[in-house]
Amino acid sequence: MAEPSKSVYVDEDQGCDDKSEDGSEQKPYRTLLFAHIQHPPDSCDRLQYLTRKKDPGVHQGPGVSEVHQQWVPATATALKKAYKLYEQHKKKQAKGDELALREKQEADKRQHVLHEAKKLNIRQDPQLPKALKIRLNEKDPALIKLRSGQSERDVDYSQGRGTRVRVTGRVHRFRSQKDVIFLTLQDGYGLLQCVLTGDLTKTYDAMTMTLETSLELYGEMWEVPPKQHAPDDRELHADYYEVIGKAAGDKEAITTRVAADADPQTLYDNRHLVIRGHHASSVMKVRAALLRAFRQTYEEITPSCLEVTPPCMVQTQVEGGATLFAFDYYGQKAYLTQSSQLYLETCLPSLGNVFCVAPSFRAEKSLTRRHLSEYTHVEAELDFITFDDLLAHLELVMCRVVELSLANPQIAKLILDLNPKFEAPERPFKRMKYAEAIEWLNEHDIKTGEGEAHIFGDDIAEAAERKMTDIINRPIFLTHFPTEIKAFYMRKDPQDPRVTESVDCLMPGVGEIVGGSMRMEDYDELMEAYKRVDIDPTPYYWYTDQRKYGTSPHGGYGLGLERFLAWMCGRFTVRECSLYPRFTDRCTP
Numbered sequence: 001m002a003e004p005s006k007s008v009y010v011d012e013d014q015g016c017d018d019k020s021e022d023g024s025e026q027k028p029y030r031t032l033l034f035a036h037i038q039h040p041p042d043s044c045d046r047l048q049y050l051t052r053k054k055d056p057g058v059h060q061g062p063g064v065s066e067v068h069q070q071w072v073p074a075t076a077t078a079l080k081k082a083y084k085l086y087e088q089h090k091k092k093q094a095k096g097d098e099l100a101l102r103e104k105q106e107a108d109k110r111q112h113v114l115h116e117a118k119k120l121n122i123r124q125d126p127q128l129p130k131a132l133k134i135r136l137n138e139k140d141p142a143l144i145k146l147r148s149g150q151s152e153r154d155v156d157y158s159q160g161r162g163t164r165v166r167v168t169g170r171v172h173r174f175r176s177q178k179d180v181i182f183l184t185l186q187d188g189y190g191l192l193q194c195v196l197t198g199d200l201t202k203t204y205d206a207m208t209m210t211l212e213t214s215l216e217l218y219g220e221m222w223e224v225p226p227k228q229h230a231p232d233d234r235e236l237h238a239d240y241y242e243v244i245g246k247a248a249g250d251k252e253a254i255t256t257r258v259a260a261d262a263d264p265q266t267l268y269d270n271r272h273l274v275i276r277g278h279h280a281s282s283v284m285k286v287r288a289a290l291l292r293a294f295r296q297t298y299e300e301i302t303p304s305c306l307e308v309t310p311p312c313m314v315q316t317q318v319e320g321g322a323t324l325f326a327f328d329y330y331g332q333k334a335y336l337t338q339s340s341q342l343y344l345e346t347c348l349p350s351l352g353n354v355f356c357v358a359p360s361f362r363a364e365k366s367l368t369r370r371h372l373s374e375y376t377h378v379e380a381e382l383d384f385i386t387f388d389d390l391l392a393h394l395e396l397v398m399c400r401v402v403e404l405s406l407a408n409p410q411i412a413k414l415i416l417d418l419n420p421k422f423e424a425p426e427r428p429f430k431r432m433k434y435a436e437a438i439e440w441l442n443e444h445d446i447k448t449g450e451g452e453a454h455i456f457g458d459d460i461a462e463a464a465e466r467k468m469t470d471i472i473n474r475p476i477f478l479t480h481f482p483t484e485i486k487a488f489y490m491r492k493d494p495q496d497p498r499v500t501e502s503v504d505c506l507m508p509g510v511g512e513i514v515g516g517s518m519r520m521e522d523y524d525e526l527m528e529a530y531k532r533v534d535i536d537p538t539p540y541y542w543y544t545d546q547r548k549y550g551t552s553p554h555g556g557y558g559l560g561l562e563r564f565l566a567w568m569c570g571r572f573t574v575r576e577c578s579l580y581p582r583f584t585d586r587c588t589p
Contacts, residue, residue, distance in 0.1 A: 032082035131166035139192030162220040193230035212247035293404040310343035336361035344381040355380035369573035374582040381556035420571030516557025523547035
């Protein structure tokens with residue numbers, strides 16, 4: 001029998017299936033399949049595959065070198081199995097090579113097409129009517145005439161049927177078909193579908209179009225054909241366009257940077273790109289509408305409230321020292337404000353009822369979905385009122401703000417697109433005292449965070465509070481909290497000194513969105529309150545003076561705009577309701 005001309009070695013224990021190995025006795029492979037791939041059976045007339053593995057019958061002790069069986073030819077069964085797998089590998093590799101070749105041919109063809117496309121230059125026809133510059137939301141029929149019907153040419157001004165316009169914006173969506181490209185442009189004011197045909201689709205810019213590319217387009221305004229759909233049922237048939245700023249594509253495309261299933265932290269890092277999306281930008285537009293509605297409401301109610309602008313850098317606390325952001329202020333200790341309430345109270349004698357819309361800051365290391373380190377605080381203080389007056393005012397303001405927002409068709413559409421189940425709250429809101437809430441929670445077997453039953457004096461946790469609100473499923477004025485768990489300045493209930501004339505407004509899906517109370521108007525009572533919570537009254541002299549120079553029964557509240565917005569727009573977290581949210585460990589971008 002003739003000796004084999006070549007031997008390939010396979011060591012199932014110490015071999016390695018790597019191209020750096022050569023299949024020799026010193027550098028064996030690990031599997032017969034890899035040996036077949038590297039040294040095919042038909043590559044040599046007399047090829048032999050030798051295998052070995054550790055002898056299971058030899059005991060290995062510490063310090064004893066491994067003992068292996070001798071090299072022996074692979075069994076027929078093993079060779080048959082390996083050969084079958086090898087044939088499958090060859091077919092798979094052949095398909096891969098064929099696919100790679102086809103992809104290369106297509107890439108070469110596309111590069112050739114793109115190269116030719118660079119030679120095509122489009123020019124604006126000076127014989128066309130002068131274009132009217134418009135924003136994408138312009139719909140005035142006196143300015144914009146829509147062409148309808150059919151024409152042999154996509155753009156035809158011979159009969160003056162449609163207004164020729166000039167628009168600018170960024171590509172929000174696009175799709176290419178044979179000899180036609182549909183672009184949806186957005187400019188922050190509206191959306192407009194633009195149709196490119198003819199040579200406009202054959203330019204290099206058209207063939208390499210990317211989302212968010214900024215463009216200037218000229219063309220004729222048309223009605224959308226029957227059974228077709230486009231924003232505002234109209235479209236622009238372009239006769240010329242220019243690329244102003246080409247957006248990145250491929251691996252740097254915006255859809256890659258802010259993919260829908262991206263990690264939340266990645267989305268926060270790229271918030272500047274996220275806000276270009278439909279949902280994020282819609283929330284910001286509703287936010288702006290709410291701010292307008294609050295200001296209009298405060299102006300139209302009786303008595304009206306005057307807007308003031310208190311400072312954000314302060315040297316006093318409102319909600320407890322543990323949540324203060326401290327900083328050095330020219331050698332003095334100062335803080336970012338927790339609330340503008342104390343300053344608003346000083347305005348009452350000369351300005352009447354007042355309100356402000358300003359940032360507040362809480363150094364609270366909380367990662368719940370309703371907490372931010374910086375948020376927009378809508379605060380108001382009302383003079384010569386009772387606790388019932390305060391509740392009535394709160395109810396009026398919130399309902400009026402919702403009413404004004406929904407009265408704007410564009411904003412109403414955005415709200416309902418974001419939160420289809422949203423309904424304006426019915427008045428009156430449910431009134432529930434803190435003691436009644438404790439009973440309700442125990443009756444419904446809702447425990448504290450420690451798994452215990454609630455007792456009077458507990459600071460009801462967010463989870464329990466939200467669960468109660470969601471079950472009741474209507475706005476709740478939760479009132480008369482115990483003195484010990486509320487701020488030092490809140491007035492005690494004359495009928496029950498254990499509790500304060502305080503209120504939290506709870507909304508389904510969010511929980512607390514408003515906190516308010518009557519304020520202590522008695523000088524001696526306020527001085528005792530400072531002492532009770534171990535606060536030095538000296539820095540508060542300007543606040544205490546309000547009780548020395550014509551005190552009055554007064555009260556106020558603070559409303560978290562982001563929470564109010566999350567409630568209306570059905571957002572899971574208030575972080576979606578801030579332009580650039582700031583929370584624990586997040587201060588970028």
